[in-house]
Amino acid sequence: MGLRGLVRWFDERLQLGKPMKAVLEHPVPRQTASWFYVFGSAALTLFVLQLVTGILLALIYVPSAGEAWNVLHVLNRDVSAGWFIRALHGWGSNFMVAIVLIHMVQVFLFGAYKYPRELTWVVGVLLLLVTLGMAFTGQVLRFDQDAYWGLGIGASIASRVPAVGHAVVDLMLGGPIIAGATLSRFFALHVFVVPGLLIAFVAVHLVLVLKLGINEWPMPGRLVRRATYVQEYQQLAHEDGVPFVPNAVGKDIVFSGIVLLAVAACAFFIGPFGPGGQPDPTIIQVAPRPDFFFLWLYATLSYLPPSYETPVLLIGPALVVLGLIAVPFIAGEGEKSWKRRPLAVMAVILVAVGWASLTHLGLHTPWSPEMDAWSGQPIPDKYLEHRTALERQGALVFQLKQCRNCHALEDSGGKRGPPLDAVAVRLTRDQLIRQVIQGGGNMPAYGKNLSPPETTALVAYLETLRPKGEVPAQNASNAAARGSSP
Amino acid sequence: MTSPGETSRRGLLVRIGALFNLVAGVVLAVPIARYLLSPASRKRTRAYESWISLGAVDQFPAGETRLAIYRNPFHTPSDGDTAKVPCWVRHVDGNAFQVFAINCAHLGCPVRWFPQSNLFMCPCHGGAYYADGSRASGPPERGLFEYAWKVESGQLHIRAGELPTPGLTTLGVRRSRWA
Numbered sequence: 001m002g003l004r005g006l007v008r009w010f011d012e013r014l015q016l017g018k019p020m021k022a023v024l025e026h027p028v029p030r031q032t033a034s035w036f037y038v039f040g041s042a043a044l045t046l047f048v049l050q051l052v053t054g055i056l057l058a059l060i061y062v063p064s065a066g067e068a069w070n071v072l073h074v075l076n077r078d079v080s081a082g083w084f085i086r087a088l089h090g091w092g093s094n095f096m097v098a099i100v101l102i103h104m105v106q107v108f109l110f111g112a113y114k115y116p117r118e119l120t121w122v123v124g125v126l127l128l129l130v131t132l133g134m135a136f137t138g139q140v141l142r143f144d145q146d147a148y149w150g151l152g153i154g155a156s157i158a159s160r161v162p163a164v165g166h167a168v169v170d171l172m173l174g175g176p177i178i179a180g181a182t183l184s185r186f187f188a189l190h191v192f193v194v195p196g197l198l199i200a201f202v203a204v205h206l207v208l209v210l211k212l213g214i215n216e217w218p219m220p221g222r223l224v225r226r227a228t229y230v231q232e233y234q235q236l237a238h239e240d241g242v243p244f245v246p247n248a249v250g251k252d253i254v255f256s257g258i259v260l261l262a263v264a265a266c267a268f269f270i271g272p273f274g275p276g277g278q279p280d281p282t283i284i285q286v287a288p289r290p291d292f293f294f295l296w297l298y299a300t301l302s303y304l305p306p307s308y309e310t311p312v313l314l315i316g317p318a319l320v321v322l323g324l325i326a327v328p329f330i331a332g333e334g335e336k337s338w339k340r341r342p343l344a345v346m347a348v349i350l351v352a353v354g355w356a357s358l359t360h361l362g363l364h365t366p367w368s369p370e371m372d373a374w375s376g377q378p379i380p381d382k383y384l385e386h387r388t389a390l391e392r393q394g395a396l397v398f399q400l401k402q403c404r405n406c407h408a409l410e411d412s413g414g415k416r417g418p419p420l421d422a423v424a425v426r427l428t429r430d431q432l433i434r435q436v437i438q439g440g441g442n443m444p445a446y447g448k449n450l451s452p453p454e455t456t457a458l459v460a461y462l463e464t465l466r467p468k469g470e471v472p473a474q475n476a477s478n479a480a481a482r483g484s485s486p
Numbered sequence: 487m488t489s490p491g492e493t494s495r496r497g498l499l500v501r502i503g504a505l506f507n508l509v510a511g512v513v514l515a516v517p518i519a520r521y522l523l524s525p526a527s528r529k530r531t532r533a534y535e536s537w538i539s540l541g542a543v544d545q546f547p548a549g550e551t552r553l554a555i556y557r558n559p560f561h562t563p564s565d566g567d568t569a570k571v572p573c574w575v576r577h578v579d580g581n582a583f584q585v586f587a588i589n590c591a592h593l594g595c596p597v598r599w600f601p602q603s604n605l606f607m608c609p610c611h612g613g614a615y616y617a618d619g620s621r622a623s624g625p626p627e628r629g630l631f632e633y634a635w636k637v638e639s640g641q642l643h644i645r646a647g648e649l650p651t652p653g654l655t656t657l658g659v660r661r662s663r664w665a
Binding site: 279 | 564
């Protein structure tokens with residue numbers, strides 16, 4: 001019995017040959033064999049990569065708060081290619097989120113969510129959520145300082161849920177503090193619960209794509225109407241169609257290969273993510289920061305006025321998800337082409353620009369004080385030259401009282417407060433004294449923490465901080481009272 | 487044959503079977519729900535907190551604020567280092583103390599004490615607090631969380647065991663101790 005005979009033997013029993021052939025060769029509109037239609041299959045490829053590398057990592061990983069961090073180092077150093085598998089999983093995760101987002105934008109701009117594909121879109125939104133859920137829970141399994149304090153941030157947000165916030169925190173952490181039980185439950189979520197949902201949603205998503213057909217290339221002016229669409233699509237697929245395999249699948253395969261190679265290249269040349277510092281809560285010299293795809297959230301949290309935070313945190317995500325789900329029900333018919341949907345294009349641009357700006361800010365964190373600036377970043381020489389003894393004493397106060405943690409001189413130091421290179425041009429001596437002593441505008445009051453001589457010296461120094469040739473700030477009313485114009 | 491309206495033997499069997507499975511479902515669902523909700527069950531959460539010693543009082547010189555570390559009273563075998571919890575102890579003078587949680591009242595990042603400027607600063611979003619824990623500036627809407635404390639036979643004790651989070655205090659149900 002040759003190979004052909006063997007295949008026939010199995011197919012006689014399984015009877016999968018015919019339906020599989022029908023699925024693979026189902027006709028699709030000719031123009032969907034396009035480079036714009038490759039992102040869905042690439043996301044699926046990346047998911048398979050994540051499954052495989054995830055299982056490989058689970059062979060070694062131990063979900064124990066006391067041991068996980070050490071085991072990550074064992075993976076990085078002691079297991080052959082362990083670092084590479086970790087890197088593949090980490091980069092695969094970033095690529096997967098990115099490709100899912102690109103896929104979503106493409107589907108949105110091509111109007112693919114319209115009748116009869118509303119449910120495909122809704123399941124797609126769920127897939128985006130579970131993908132982000134995988135990214136977040138995965139970040140916790142890389143159990144380092146960022147993961148530990150990130151959980152604290154998560155708990156602080158969860159605690160704001162009215163009435164049941166406390167129970168939500170206890171359930172999220174699996175106990176009263178971030179500890180062993182917390183990591184165990186995030187492990188269960190990351191390897192069982194969320195992937196289970198992901199597989200189920202992917203299956204439904206694929207069935208829908210097969211049943212309803214791939215979205216045809218949108219032509220400006222070809223409107224979707226509930227009464228006629230299905231018939232029009234069938235006509236398009238059958239009269240001007242090509243079989244999915246082999247005509248349309250080629251570009252999918254090529255792009256998936258490129259994406260896999262890109263992941264492998266990033267993994268090989270840049271390496272795995274961390275782990276960062278040891279997850280020991282008593283090491284408090286940390287500046288926790290979330291992974292790339294959550295930086296925008298981190299930035300949003302620091303720019304919101306405090307009183308808006310809780311409502312935005314609790315209601316915002318629900319509104320965003322509901323808004324996304326509502327898209328096909330608001331605009332289920334009509335124009336598909338992005339060339340005739342300016343609002344859709346503008347919405348995408350607005351979200352993209354907003355997201356990119358917030359992510360950029362999240363990378364630079366101008367709102368965080370630089371905790372070591374006062375001890376690690378001396379005042380540049382030119383800001384000390386030609387100063388009197390009192391002014392230099394003031395410079396010392398400026399450095400020692402941690403002013404530099406929030407205020408930069410020549411771009412070195414924190415960006416939390418305004419840079420002070422030219423503060424004397426903006427504020428008069430009286431205003432400087434008032435600001436130092438009373439604080440305000442996001443600055444603590446230093447009144448209790450500075451002696452009068454220290455304040456005098458500090459203000460004397462601040463008054464010297466102005467670029468050459470620029471006039472110091474003056475109180476116009478003083479000049480008016482003396483009867484001369486300033 | 488059964489006439490319409492009558493229950494056939496097979497139909498009855500299916501119904502009885504469904505009923506059995508419903509009963510089995512409930513029997514299983516109750517312990518599963520209890521298991522899942524266990525971390526938040528009242529019996530558990532009441533046991534989370536207890537008085538715990540931070541060490542001899544003379545480790546904390548009067549007028550200074552020092553980092554203290556305790557092992558969380560409620561811990562499990564897999565906790566490792568995470569069972570250790572840091573906190574800030576301020577010895578005001580005499581027998582007056584303030585013990586602050588390490589967690590910023592904004593989003594829980596660890597605040598650091600700067601004795602030179604008498605400020606607690608948070609590395610995440612720039613929250614700042616004065617020496618007495620009151621809010622100085624930044625996004626936190628309140629001062630630092632404080633532990634209840636007492637001095638017994640020369641030892642400083644605090645009532646600890648749970649991660650302090652901003653939402654909890656407003657409830658005032660179990661949270662009254664977080665001043």
